[in-house]
Amino acid sequence: MYIVHAIMRMEDYDCQFCGRTATNFVFAAFVCDSAECIEKARIERGGPGGHMKRKAQGLPIVIDNDDQ
């Protein structure tokens, strides 16, 4: 078995935030080398955690035999 890496021609893409040639693909966005643009991509994606902040509520496991 071997892994085939998809070759992405970055020069075919522009940074989604400043329009320069993209050199990175981060947070599902094409961005240039600018830390600002990478940060924007991160924020647009929902920031650290994003929707994952809504943690599943840890409901206690209770064995209830009252129904019997």
Ligand SMILES: [Zn+2]
């Ligand atoms: Zn940029």
